[in-house]
Amino acid sequence: MAEGQKQKSVPVLPWMRSPIDVSLFEECPLGLLPGLDPRLSEALQNMDIFALFPVQLAVWQETIGPGAFERDLCVNSPTGSGKTLAYALPIVQALSNRAVKCLRALVVLPTRDLALQVKSVFDKIAPAVGLSVGLAVGQSSVADEISQLIKRPKLEAGICYDPEDFSLGLQSSVDILVATPGRLMDHINGTKGFTLEHLCYLVVDETDRLLREAYQSWLPTVLQLTRFSDEGLFPGAHTVRPSSLGSLKTVRRSGVERGFKGKTYPRLAKMVLSATLTQDPSKLAQLDLHHPLFLTTGKLRYQLPGKLESYKLICESKLKPLYLVALLQNLGREKCIVFTSSVESTHRLCTLLNFFDNLPFKIKEYSGLQRQSLRSKTLRGFREGEIQVLVSSDAMTRGMDVEGVRNVINYDMPAYIKTYVHRAGRTARAGQAGRCFTLLRKDEVKHFKKLLQKADSNSCPVYSIPLSSTESLHSVYTSALEKLKETVEVEAHRKRKIGF
Numbered sequence: 001m002a003e004g005q006k007q008k009s010v011p012v013l014p015w016m017r018s019p020i021d022v023s024l025f026e027e028c029p030l031g032l033l034p035g036l037d038p039r040l041s042e043a044l045q046n047m048d049i050f051a052l053f054p055v056q057l058a059v060w061q062e063t064i065g066p067g068a069f070e071r072d073l074c075v076n077s078p079t080g081s082g083k084t085l086a087y088a089l090p091i092v093q094a095l096s097n098r099a100v101k102c103l104r105a106l107v108v109l110p111t112r113d114l115a116l117q118v119k120s121v122f123d124k125i126a127p128a129v130g131l132s133v134g135l136a137v138g139q140s141s142v143a144d145e146i147s148q149l150i151k152r153p154k155l156e157a158g159i160c161y162d163p164e165d166f167s168l169g170l171q172s173s174v175d176i177l178v179a180t181p182g183r184l185m186d187h188i189n190g191t192k193g194f195t196l197e198h199l200c201y202l203v204v205d206e207t208d209r210l211l212r213e214a215y216q217s218w219l220p221t222v223l224q225l226t227r228f229s230d231e232g233l234f235p236g237a238h239t240v241r242p243s244s245l246g247s248l249k250t251v252r253r254s255g256v257e258r259g260f261k262g263k264t265y266p267r268l269a270k271m272v273l274s275a276t277l278t279q280d281p282s283k284l285a286q287l288d289l290h291h292p293l294f295l296t297t298g299k300l301r302y303q304l305p306g307k308l309e310s311y312k313l314i315c316e317s318k319l320k321p322l323y324l325v326a327l328l329q330n331l332g333r334e335k336c337i338v339f340t341s342s343v344e345s346t347h348r349l350c351t352l353l354n355f356f357d358n359l360p361f362k363i364k365e366y367s368g369l370q371r372q373s374l375r376s377k378t379l380r381g382f383r384e385g386e387i388q389v390l391v392s393s394d395a396m397t398r399g400m401d402v403e404g405v406r407n408v409i410n411y412d413m414p415a416y417i418k419t420y421v422h423r424a425g426r427t428a429r430a431g432q433a434g435r436c437f438t439l440l441r442k443d444e445v446k447h448f449k450k451l452l453q454k455a456d457s458n459s460c461p462v463y464s465i466p467l468s469s470t471e472s473l474h475s476v477y478t479s480a481l482e483k484l485k486e487t488v489e490v491e492a493h494r495k496r497k498i499g500f
């Protein structure tokens with residue numbers, strides 16, 4: 001391919017070749033949105049949301065609008081474009097008239113912090129129409145989680161209950177569940193009264209990441225449990241009805257209509273989303289999609305946010321910490337995420353930075369090496385502005401939405417464009433401006449240029465750091481390196497001692 005020529009990959013799957021182009025949609029003021037429940041309109045306005053973003057309008061049309069959830073949706077839309085509300089709003093609207101409470105929507109996310117973030121979005125709209133939202137992420141003990149998800153029948157005094165019979169009356173306390181695969185499987189396998197029998201909607205957010213997560217075969221299990229059919233038992237019956245045992249029963253019959261042959265009906269409507277959605281047929285096949293409809297933004301496979309500016313800083317490997325500190329000083333106290341290539345280098349870099357005396361900002365580590373409780377505390381501090389710089393490994397920050405992150409720094413060059421897209425996407429969200437800086441060695445510059453071309457970002461000027469800024473840091477850098485060396489030795493000794 002000639003230098004500079006844009007790479008347009010043609011998807012293998014035919015339905016991916018004729019997508020709905022989200023970039024042709026405009027924002028839609030709430031007042032003009034057909035069918036929006038006024039209670040939800042009010043809840044959105046309380047969130048300072050007065051119009052739907054293009055991807056939200058496009059999904060609305062295929063769910064609440066004329067599309068009426070008839071096809072499964074695959075959404076590929078840039079970071080920060082509002083994918084969470086794109087699925088949360090139609091699900092909440094669709095369930096707003098439900099008569100009986102049972103678990104009807106399941107949203108699966110790869111990490112606990114991400115699940116918490118998504119639950120907080122549902123929490124802002126679902127109660128407005130009387131829906132409850134649950135969380136299954138292992139944040140609290142299993143027992144606490146169960147007590148929030150499952151309602152026990154009221155016991156009447158003087159009656160002796162058989163424990164087995166008693167469990168038949170258990171009901172869901174939630175209409176919508178936001179979960180990570182691990183805890184979801186715990187409830188599927190061990191929680192009495194937890195059932196996916198009535199599920200109508202399944203959302204797989206950060207799909208490409210979750211499809212790599214085979215944890216206890218969570219996806220085939222969910223699909224299997226929602227395929228359950230009581231064919232012939234109640235022909236022509238209403239889809240949700242009381243069973244002979246007094247609890248609810250959803251009857252999924254074998255579909256005979258065109259397009260439903262061999263599938264159960266009512267079917268589970270699926271929405272899968274990512275900023276870098278896989279186009280790999282074998283991976284997508286795992287989702288067993290029904291007449292999938294592809295919604296994507298623009299012609300290129302990878303899109304960066306419209307108001308993102310990319311810059312490169314070229315320096316020798318051994319001077320990278322100096323350039324980083326000088327850059328951070330230039331950025332002042334603006335919130336910033338620094339990405340490294342591994343959990344180990346995240347830890348080392350964060351330790352080193354904290355040995356630079358008198359930096360006017362607070363720097364913390366956020367990585368998979370840490371305990372979840374510590375990670376959550378750090379994230380809270382970053383959200384609230386007590387921490388200004390987060391040094392992070394890749395796996396942890398996908399999808400993370402922190403207000404006010406103005407800058408992202410790639411301390412290590414990302415190896416793939418997907419990684420660049422997700423890292424850079426922590427800034428320039430929701431139409432805001434943001435900057436992404438990448439530190440490069442001279443020999444990496446060419447490869448980096450090629451990488452960015454995949455997202456059509458040819459414009460990536462050099463960001464210059466004056467020599468005087470780095471020179472003034474030399475002595476403090478030398479002493480910080482000494483301290484780092486000592487710390488690394490102490491830590492290694494401690495690990496050996498506890499047989500890590």
Ligand SMILES: Nc1ncnc2c1ncn2[C@@H]1O[C@H](COP(=O)(O)OP(=O)(O)OP(=O)(O)O)[C@@H](O)[C@H]1O
Pocket residue numbers: 048049050051052053056077078079080081082083084085274275398399400401425429430
């Ligand atoms: N219609 C809207 N009007 C104003 N702000 C919105 C609207 N929809 C979403 N937002 C805000 O935009 C930000 C980004 O939304 P969201 O986290 O859903 O993006 P995303 O597309 O899922 O990004 P990523 O791919 O990184 O996960 C959030 O802070 C959200 O509150």
